[in-house]
Amino acid sequence: MAVPHHLEHLINPKFKSAFVDSYGFTEDEYALLLSYFDLKYVKKKEFYARAGIVCKHKTYLNKGCMRNFTIDEQGHERVLFFHFEDWWVGDFDSFYSGKPSVCNFQALEDCEILEITQKDFNYLKTRIPKLNIWLADKHTKKAIANSQKMVEIKTLSLEERYERLLCQEPEVVNRIPLQYIASYLNVEPQSLSRVRKNIQCKKK
Amino acid sequence: MAVPHHLEHLINPKFKSAFVDSYGFTEDEYALLLSYFDLKYVKKKEFYARAGIVCKHKTYLNKGCMRNFTIDEQGHERVLFFHFEDWWVGDFDSFYSGKPSVCNFQALEDCEILEITQKDFNYLKTRIPKLNIWLADKHTKKAIANSQKMVEIKTLSLEERYERLLCQEPEVVNRIPLQYIASYLNVEPQSLSRVRKNIQCKKK
């Protein structure tokens, strides 16, 4: 359900700031960009995107949270990332390559999203060349985030990873059900539950 | 040790092809680009780059192979990637952000590299705007490669990962000592040796 853009006050101010403050978009450029976005809603538990389908939108998560997960050969769901307000969601690999996505995106809370089609986005890149730099930066930061996650998985025990999560991504611990956190940390819910108990015992 | 560029015949033809064929560089643009690169050598076991130092070059691996590894809090080395001929090496996170690198690059064979400084590279980006697209693509592909690695670590057993390596990255199995492959697969050398033995038994 698209919403007219005079409802701009609904949009997280960080959305504008990212373009105007961080990348020097003019007010006109920002207004042009925004005019191509639609505001939509995804209800809790609904899927925003599914594996097997090509990702044809750039999507800003304005409110709520989603999990990004794949399904492996044995049919297990594996959570790759959680996304909260002010994140860009969607499989940029698929968006970039045109290949079917391997990721599913499911709302874990009622969500509001800002969506632009690939076609409009590509058109805008010709009108606003700064958008290319913005995009390249997004990719770079994504690559870095992935590298760091990889090193963490490689070097830390489950207990260490969970404690790091408590410090560094408290939103995840506060807003996400245990079963998905377990999948994110690459273990079974029972194992994470066990670790949680151990940590509580230590504190006493 | 820099080498004059009339020694162009030393350079892997894929180097030129990547720019000219894949990104539409003109002959002049390619010649300009090449003129800023130095051909250097890194002997087997020598370090090309070390953690803690900011990465100030874009570096093309013309011949040989390197391992890219970090050292975790317990002092364990963790191999993140192997690089062979026709790969770009170096910590692009550090290159991009200006922060000290967390990666070490060590030659596992005698290597030839083509190196350009960050300063020259940034200058060339203004002369050849296509270079921005080239760079953005590199970052995107890096992000994708990292995502895929993450999914593999999350979803496959050691034996499955090793068998995948045999099929998909035979160069690694053929050219890299076991201890580094083990680190790459995130296990101890003893465990990989055990798995190798199991696989041999199955074949008989």
Place this chain on the structure above:
DNA sequence: CGAAATATTTAACCTATGTTAAAAAACGAC
């Protein structure tokens, strides 16, 4: 070529996490 250093394999034992199953707690629709 031969000695020393380094890398790989083997084996015995240990531990973290998986597996299965069931109980307890929390959530959600009516």
Place this chain on the structure above:
DNA sequence: GTCGTTTTTTAACATAGGTTAAATATTTCG
């Protein structure tokens, strides 16, 4: 608020991979 569903916790047992140590095999270099 209550009943049925879903999620989390607990427990007993199984197993992949870690740890330690020692035996082989391979490489390096004088």
